[in-house]
Amino acid sequence: MADRISDAEHAVMEVLWEESPLTAQDVAERIAPERAWSANTVKTLLGRLLAKQAIGHEADGRRYLYRPLIARDGYVAGESRRLMDRLFGGRLAPLVAHLAERDALTDDDIAEIEALLKDLKQ
Template sequence: MAERISDAEHAVMEVLWDESPLTAQEVAERVGPDRGWSVNTVKTLLGRLLAKSAVAHEEDGRRYLYRPAVQRGDYVSGESRRLIDRLFGGKLTPLVAHLAERDQLSAQDIAEIEALLKALKQ
């Protein structure tokens, strides 16, 4: 998937990653209550995601069933890489240092990072 997806499109993707295939109506029911989106808004977002090859659809009678064409892990990996490249010159250490300098790492975060580093060394 070359084209980036917007925050609104990401909300639709989260619904589909949780459960699919779904109709546009079903997606709207799951994402709409928090955002107040109509079915037409969701259909517009699904259309954009189809154009970006982020979702696929199949006909089911007179309606379409939508499913993700991109796995969540692959998407998160690509977005994480873009963020690190754009803001930290492609290096992870400055990101962690940035968070630590601003006291945005909890003791739990630090413990999890330490456990991850220990596992990576093995």
């Protein structure tokens, strides 16, 4: 997938990753209500995602059913790597330090990181 997914398109992808295939109307009904998007807005976003080959569709009578063509795990891994590369020179330690300095890590987060590091060392 060459083109990046926008924040708005990502909201549509989250719905489709949760459940698919769905119609455009189904997606519109599942989008977070605070977005207050019309069905036309959702259809525009679906069209963009089709063009980017992030989703596929199949005819179901007079409507289309949409499904993701990219896995959420792969997308998240790519976005995480881009963030680290762009902001932290590709290194994880400065990212964790940045979060820790701003009290953005809870005790649970720290315990989870410690457990991950322990597993990695073994």
